[in-house]
Amino acid sequence: MIKSVCRIGRCALLLTIVASDITAQPASDASARRPHVIIITIDGFPARALKDPQLPMPTLRSLISSGAVSSGMLPINPTVTWPNHTTIITGVNASQHFVMANGLIVLPPDGSALKVEPWVDKDKLVHARTLYDAAAETGLTTGQVDWVAIYGANNVRWQFAEKPDVNDDIPKELIARGLVTHDQIEHFSQNSSSAWRDQVWTDAAVDIIEKHSPDLMLFHLLATDSIQHQYAPLTPAAYSAYAYADLCLARIVEAARAAGTLDQTTFFILSDHGFATSTHTISPNVALINQGLIQKKGDSYTGSAWVKAEGGVAELFIRDASRRAELVPKLKAYFATVAGIEHVYTNQEELALGLPAEANTDQAPQLYLAAAPGYSFSDDTTGELTRTNPPGGVHGYLNSMSDMEALFVASGAAIKPGIVLGPIPNLRVAPTVAKILGLQLPDAKQPPLLEILR
Numbered sequence: 001m002i003k004s005v006c007r008i009g010r011c012a013l014l015l016t017i018v019a020s021d022i023t024a025q026p027a028s029d030a031s032a033r034r035p036h037v038i039i040i041t042i043d044g045f046p047a048r049a050l051k052d053p054q055l056p057m058p059t060l061r062s063l064i065s066s067g068a069v070s071s072g073m074l075p076i077n078p079t080v081t082w083p084n085h086t087t088i089i090t091g092v093n094a095s096q097h098f099v100m101a102n103g104l105i106v107l108p109p110d111g112s113a114l115k116v117e118p119w120v121d122k123d124k125l126v127h128a129r130t131l132y133d134a135a136a137e138t139g140l141t142t143g144q145v146d147w148v149a150i151y152g153a154n155n156v157r158w159q160f161a162e163k164p165d166v167n168d169d170i171p172k173e174l175i176a177r178g179l180v181t182h183d184q185i186e187h188f189s190q191n192s193s194s195a196w197r198d199q200v201w202t203d204a205a206v207d208i209i210e211k212h213s214p215d216l217m218l219f220h221l222l223a224t225d226s227i228q229h230q231y232a233p234l235t236p237a238a239y240s241a242y243a244y245a246d247l248c249l250a251r252i253v254e255a256a257r258a259a260g261t262l263d264q265t266t267f268f269i270l271s272d273h274g275f276a277t278s279t280h281t282i283s284p285n286v287a288l289i290n291q292g293l294i295q296k297k298g299d300s301y302t303g304s305a306w307v308k309a310e311g312g313v314a315e316l317f318i319r320d321a322s323r324r325a326e327l328v329p330k331l332k333a334y335f336a337t338v339a340g341i342e343h344v345y346t347n348q349e350e351l352a353l354g355l356p357a358e359a360n361t362d363q364a365p366q367l368y369l370a371a372a373p374g375y376s377f378s379d380d381t382t383g384e385l386t387r388t389n390p391p392g393g394v395h396g397y398l399n400s401m402s403d404m405e406a407l408f409v410a411s412g413a414a415i416k417p418g419i420v421l422g423p424i425p426n427l428r429v430a431p432t433v434a435k436i437l438g439l440q441l442p443d444a445k446q447p448p449l450l451e452i453l454r
């Protein structure tokens with residue numbers, strides 16, 4: 001108890017130091033020194049939460065007052081974690097990077113249900129040049145903690161992964177410092193709370209920043225997503241998660257100060273998507289079973305068409321390409337009649353949403369079902385097609401839904417103070433970071449946010 005009070009007190013002191021250090025930094029000094037960039041994502045933090053004058057996030061407020069904030073950052077479709085984290089560091093959308101879920105969508109050859117495999121090499125999953133690739137190729141150093149779609153990436157020097165490897169340098173350092181045990185690393189996600197994982201990930205990010213000062217650091221906080229899924233956004237539980245994320249954020253800023261790099265560091269505090277509340281669940285696979293496209297065999301199901309639910313959208317894949325001409329119009333017409341489904345897009349129509357063409361990747365769904373507000377999708381194969389549920393948090397909806405708007409705050413060495421932006425696409429983050437670090441991302445076509453840069 002005393003420890004946590006001290007920690008809060010330390011953060012309050014830190015805020016004063018941060019604000020004065022950042023605002024007092026002359027542009028000429030900042031540009032004369034080697035720049036550092038720290039990108040921090042607070043998973044699922046909804047931009048609309050910023051409108052509350054009692055939002056318990058003093059560190060974020062301090063960084064906003066000394067930097068730039070957007071009224072809402074537009075995520076890409078699908079408004080899901082891995083696709084948007086990938087866009088934040090590539091500057092291209094899913095039509096180019098092909099990340100359509102929290103991992104690689106696998107269509108098993110035996111016709112069984114779709115799977116999403118997260119632990120595949122980044123080179124197989126991400127079809128775009130990343131900021132850390134560009135940084136490493138120009139001799140800059142890189143670090144990441146709990147970033148996603150980054151498994152096996154060669155160009156990350158210091159890391160503590162979402163699924164940490166006890167043989168990596170940073171887990172070894174944390175074990176040596178007594179912050180975590182060997183056993184806890186090996187069973188990191190088993191029976192552990194999202195708050196504890198965020199705490200250890202913050203310990204790891206602090207360790208990397210203080211000891212190794214990477215030029216580019218990527219850091220992802222996740223508890224806000226888990227809590228909002230369970231309890232819905234803007235609830236008392238969600239507010240506690242926002243406040244905790246702010247304490248973690250304060251520790252990152254303090255780590256840059258302890259490393260002596262604060263006056264060269266630019267912080268981007270972002271979220272990957274917003275959150276909405278759902279009270280009805282649609283299970284499209286139940287409809288595919290009813291139509292005979294999925295059959296039960298023993299204890300399992302096999303089928304020629306399967307849906308992968310992503311919250312507010314459902315991605316429908318027809319494995320056999322020869323059946324697509326027959327099934328696409330039939331299933332589009334059917335799902336358009338289901339209450340709670342707002343629109344059904346064919347793959348050709350998905351292109352306007354920034355989704356990939358089926359000719360380019362097997363990650364492109366043949367149909368994309370978009371839920372109406374209050375509805376969401378599940379992968380279930382049993383039960384009713386549509387059921388009511390207690391209010392829960394969902395994302396994945398079309399990026400045109402205002403509840404999906406994400407957080408954008410930039411503050412520190414390269415950023416002008418007191419800038420308030422209207423809506424911006426998250427496609428502009430990577431070009432802005434590239435501009436600060438002097439990197440090239442030729443496929444990222446959106447302009448950097450020059451209006452926020454000193």
Ligand SMILES: [Zn+2]
Nearest residue numbers: 043044081272
């Ligand atoms: Zn997320």
